[in-house]
Amino acid sequence: MTDLTIIIGGGLAGVTSFYELTARGLPCLLIDAEADVARGTSFANGGGLHPSLPDPWNNPGIGRHLFASLFQRDAPMKLHMSQLPHLAGWGMAFLRHSARKNYDAITRANFDLAEYSTRQTEALQQFLNLDYDSAAPGTLKLLRSQAERNEALRLADMLAAKGLHYETLDRADVQACEPSLAAAQGLVGALRFPDDGIGDARLFCEGLAAAAVKKGGEMRLNTKVLSLLVAGDAVVGVKLHDEEIRGRVVLAAGVAAADLARPLGVRLPIRPAKGYSLTLDAGHLGKARPHHLLVDPMQHIAITPLGERLRILGMAEFVGHDRRIDQRRLTQLRGFFTALLPDLAQQLDWEGAQGWAGLRPMSADGRPFIGASDAAGLWLNCGHGHLGWTMAVGSARILADAITGTQAEIDTAAFSPNAGQRRLR
Ligand SMILES: Cc1cc2nc3c(=O)[nH]c(=O)nc-3n(C[C@H](O)[C@H](O)[C@H](O)COP(=O)(O)OP(=O)(O)OC[C@H]3O[C@@H](n4cnc5c(N)ncnc54)[C@H](O)[C@@H]3O)c2cc1C
Numbered sequence: 002m003t004d005l006t007i008i009i010g011g012g013l014a015g016v017t018s019f020y021e022l023t024a025r026g027l028p029c030l031l032i033d034a035e036a037d038v039a040r041g042t043s044f045a046n047g048g049g050l051h052p053s054l055p056d057p058w059n060n061p062g063i064g065r066h067l068f069a070s071l072f073q074r075d076a077p078m079k080l081h082m083s084q085l086p087h088l089a090g091w092g093m094a095f096l097r098h099s100a101r102k103n104y105d106a107i108t109r110a111n112f113d114l115a116e117y118s119t120r121q122t123e124a125l126q127q128f129l130n131l132d133y134d135s136a137a138p139g140t141l142k143l144l145r146s147q148a149e150r151n152e153a154l155r156l157a158d159m160l161a162a163k164g165l166h167y168e169t170l171d172r173a174d175v176q177a178c179e180p181s182l183a184a185a186q187g188l189v190g191a192l193r194f195p196d197d198g199i200g201d202a203r204l205f206c207e208g209l210a211a212a213a214v215k216k217g218g219e220m221r222l223n224t225k226v227l228s229l230l231v232a233g234d235a236v237v238g239v240k241l242h243d244e245e246i247r248g249r250v251v252l253a254a255g256v257a258a259a260d261l262a263r264p265l266g267v268r269l270p271i272r273p274a275k276g277y278s279l280t281l282d283a284g285h286l287g288k289a290r291p292h293h294l295l296v297d298p299m300q301h302i303a304i305t306p307l308g309e310r311l312r313i314l315g316m317a318e319f320v321g322h323d324r325r326i327d328q329r330r331l332t333q334l335r336g337f338f339t340a341l342l343p344d345l346a347q348q349l350d351w352e353g354a355q356g357w358a359g360l361r362p363m364s365a366d367g368r369p370f371i372g373a374s375d376a377a378g379l380w381l382n383c384g385h386g387h388l389g390w391t392m393a394v395g396s397a398r399i400l401a402d403a404i405t406g407t408q409a410e411i412d413t414a415a416f417s418p419n420a421g422q423r424r425l426r
């Protein structure tokens with residue numbers, strides 16, 4: 002086998018892997034089907050680097066909510082009837098992992114990776130002087146009921162033992178630390194996580210890919226990998242339309258990872274969970290803009306101040322690989338913003354807002370696959386779901402450690418593709 006490492010996918014997972022491996026002196030080729038990096042799910046995501054929200058979305062009780070969502074058009078997390086046959090194995094695993102014991106264990110493991118990754122993102126930003134509208138304002142997790150507050154506190158206390166910092170805010174404290182919420186209705190309080198950051202993932206990917214190319218990495222854009230190249234049981238490269246390229250392969254293809262791995266018998270339980278975002282110019286609002294990343298966990302909606310812009314994002318729809326924009330969902334995002342920040346809503350140009358939809362690569366157990374797969378020559382960095390920005394740099398470092406035989410800086414066992422019960426049977 003040649004010394005080349007071929008990375009399939011130029012989103013957050015692929016670009017960070019590309020940079021880490023190139024920086025460690027490995028010859029690397031990144032291949033993406035799109036015309037530039039970060040044109041898939043990493044294009045207009047929420048921008049949150051939030052170790053404070055590491056809990057998987059299959060929380061205890063999720064089965065009931067998903068079943069009910071079949072009959073609710075606007076449910077924040079919605080299962081579409083048409084998907085039932087396609088989600089059978091994945092869905093059973095998703096439900097199985099929602100048991101409280103699993104959920105808590107995965108939340109703790111995700112926190113370790115998210116926290117490590119956020120620190121490493123900051124270090125990389127300083128080292129490379131990357132410009133991606135980064136800031137560290139902290140997150141406000143908005144709470145609307147006592148039950149919600151109790152569960153948020155339970156999780157925060159559990160993670161505080163691992164180093165999470167948080168403050169409990171009542172209604173008056175919320176307004177004092179985030180004046181833009183003065184007119185918000187229905188809040189009982191919030192948790193504030195001061196260490197969370199934000200940044201534009203697309204700008205980050207573009208800057209980091211350029212830095213990797215400067216270090217000698219190569220990119221082939223507008224190039225689709227048709228399949229993996231196999232010799233015996235091993236992966237020895239990739240097949241393109243009119244060419245084969247040989248080398249070790251890193252699969253960082255987001256929601257396409259499962260289909261690329263399937264012919265080898267590597268059954269990755271990763272399915273798309275569609276989300277939406279709306280991005281608006283907000284420079285004219287000056288200091289009246291929200292300062293924090295505002296998250297409403299029950300509605301799966303958040304608002305992020307990104308430089309001179311505001312981004313509203315949310316929803317999780319299980320609707321297959323369909324990336325079309327449903328205007329009703331964008332209207333829902335606008336409605337959420339208007340209810341929370343009515344004064345600011347009147348001052349924004351909604352006609353000029355940029356709507357977007359992306360597919361989160363959601364693993365059935367809520368944690369990513371990072372490391373060697375069952376097939377020799379095939380490495381994985383995929384399945385990061387709603388945490389792909391928060392975990393990107395850390396995941397790439399773990400992967401590069403595994404490939405180069407270096408001791409990782411955190412415990413990586415939970416993310417090993419071969420950890421017990423992770424694959425579909
Ligand atoms: C609405 C929304 C909000 C989000 N907000 C946040 C947030 O605030 N914080 C956070 O941490 N995460 C967030 N996420 C999640 C995060 O965006 C994703 O986890 C992350 O973008 C996934 O990155 P990826 O590299 O795995 O996939 P992608 O970015 O989709 O990259 C995969 C790439 O592979 C390429 N590809 C696929 N198949 C092939 C092939 N055969 N040949 C060549 N190229 C191929 C695609 O073109 C694509 O560029 C959000 C997601 C959504 C949808």
